[in-house]
Amino acid sequence: MPYYPKETKEVLNYIGERFLAVMEHLIDTGKVNTEQEFAESLNVIPQHVSQMKNQKRFITIQMLYLLCMKYAINPGYLLPPFSKNMFIKDNNKTLIKQKRIQIEQLKKEIHILEAYS
Secondary structure, eight states: OOOOOHHHHHHHHHHHHHHHHHHHHHTTTSSSSSSHHHHOOOOOOOHHHHHTTTSSOOOOOOHHHHHHHTTTTTHHHHHHHOOOBBBBHHHHHHHHHHHHHHHHHHHHHHHHHHTOO
């Protein structure tokens, strides 16, 4: 394994933990049946996932990309600064809620401005 500073390893291990949590969720919900099927869907051998569990290997960019594209996973869930929303649709719901709040605030501002025009 290449050399990584301690802080980098800690972040990579945390990313790996979140990656494995996604895998477990996909298995629990029946989107994939086994770890082997999951690994193969990301074009890696099952041993790679096993080694990630033991913090001997890290997620690759290709794995991250495929995971997000195939299973609609929010990349922000896996990467710093770490979103709490695992799935893209959850993230979209949060964004929609934020935008609705902003719209209401703008409506109030427009109303005030129109009152003084």
